[in-house]
Amino acid sequence: MGLVNTIELLDHAEKHSYAIGAFNVINLEFLNGILEAAETVHSPVIINIAEVHFSYVYIEQITPAIKYMAENARVPVVLNLDHGMSFETVVRALRCGFSSVMYDASKKPLEQNIEETRLVVKMAHSVGVSVEAEIGQVGGAEGGRKTARARKEFFTNPEEAERFVAETGIDALAVSVGNVHGFYEGEPELDFELISELKRLTGIPLVLHGGSGISDDDFRQAVKCGIRKINFFTELSKMATDRMKELLETSGDTLIPDLLKEAKNTIRNVVRGRMEVFGSAQACSLPGNICPTGGSCVTCSVCESSPEPKPASSCQKKTSPLSNDEITDIVSRVVSRIIKGV
Numbered sequence: 261m262g263l264v265n266t267i268e269l270l271d272h273a274e275k276h277s278y279a280i281g282a283f284n285v286i287n288l289e290f291l292n293g294i295l296e297a298a299e300t301v302h303s304p305v306i307i308n309i310a311e312v313h314f315s316y317v318y319i320e321q322i323t324p325a326i327k328y329m330a331e332n333a334r335v336p337v338v339l340n341l342d343h344g345m346s347f348e349t350v351v352r353a354l355r356c357g358f359s360s361v362m363y364d365a366s367k368k369p370l371e372q373n374i375e376e377t378r379l380v381v382k383m384a385h386s387v388g389v390s391v392e393a394e395i396g397q398v399g400g401a402e403g404g405r406k407t408a409r410a411r412k413e414f415f416t417n418p419e420e421a422e423r424f425v426a427e428t429g430i431d432a433l434a435v436s437v438g439n440v441h442g443f444y445e446g447e448p449e450l451d452f453e454l455i456s457e458l459k460r461l462t463g464i465p466l467v468l469h470g471g472s473g474i475s476d477d478d479f480r481q482a483v484k485c486g487i488r489k490i491n492f493f494t495e496l497s498k499m500a501t502d503r504m505k506e507l508l509e510t511s512g513d514t515l516i517p518d519l520l521k522e523a524k525n526t527i528r529n530v531v532r533g534r535m536e537v538f539g540s541a542q543a544c545s546l547p548g549n550i551c552p553t554g555g556s557c558v559t560c561s562v563c564e565s566s567p568e569p570k571p572a573s574s575c576q577k578k579t580s581p582l583s584n585d586e587i588t589d590i591v592s593r594v595v596s597r598i599i600k601g602v
């Protein structure tokens with residue numbers, strides 16, 4: 261089907277009250293495990309690549325593989341830059357062909373966060389790429405080994421969130437509502453009232469980072485309150501590692517291919533379970549065509565099951581028709597206009 265941005269998918273999730281899982285990829289085992297899970301349960305899926313993982317994954321190298329898999333997947337796939345911390349990283353992701361970017365200036369003063377995010381929105385939207393941004397601060401370290409506890413002083417302020425969304429034009433808002441990256445110190449305590457309030461005031465899909473360690477019931481409640489995208493990685497990484505350790509301890513002649521295969525299978529099983537809890541399993545069959553392609557539309561399970569299936573020839577929902585060179589050219593022109601203050 262090819263890569264799609266998050267706009268239509270999150271809109272579909274909104275209409276049907278579910279959340280789409282965003283799972284981080286650092287190598288092909290993660291990618292394949294995640295996509296196998298999505299196809300098995302007919303769920304849209306977001307592939308995250310975080311800037312903090314750039315030392316493990318070379319995005320220019322892995323992006324072609326992700327695009328190839330997305331072209332051949334029977335579910336909608338988003339490739340999202342997770343926590344892009346600089347303008348340069350966003351441009352690099354756009355040049356690679358990411359279909360969604362998260363720009364994170366949440367640690368900067370509000371005015372600066374608004375100003376920088378607005379520029380990223382202007383640039384990304386010009387090439388059909390959706391934008392997520394954060395206000396308030398989600399604590400802990402992404403994929404980190406240490407535990408962390410959410411601090412109320414960093415929770416998202418509803419009035420600031422309303423202004424942030426209105427002034428930046430972002431498509432999804434990452435919120436701090438008791439969630440932290442990495443492992444939780446004690447039991448996570450999500451502020452569901454705050455989630456509902458943020459949803460009411462901003463009116464756009466909300467994103468919950470730090471999904472590892474949150475209970476199934478809390479996930480379901482958070483989705484009810486307006487969470488539409490859930491980032492999940494630390495637990496995935498730990499479960500795959502535990503399985504590899506187990507294999508090494510129980511089988512003396514285990515080699516790398518066996519370990520990698522088991523890691524991939526573990527990732528697939530964990531992701532599949534999360535998709536069931538997030539409510540995105542079988543979402544591809546729900547009314548409201550979320551199929552993004554023209555050419556493969558006719559064989560797409562989403563279109564086949566929608567009330568009014570569209571033949572490939574009439575499907576207008578195409579992925580960005582721009583080539584990488586065209587995207588680079590547009591980005592360059594937008595950047596030079598921004599620099600000149602036009």
Ligand SMILES: [Zn+2]
Nearest residue numbers: 402469470491
């Ligand atoms: Zn995050």
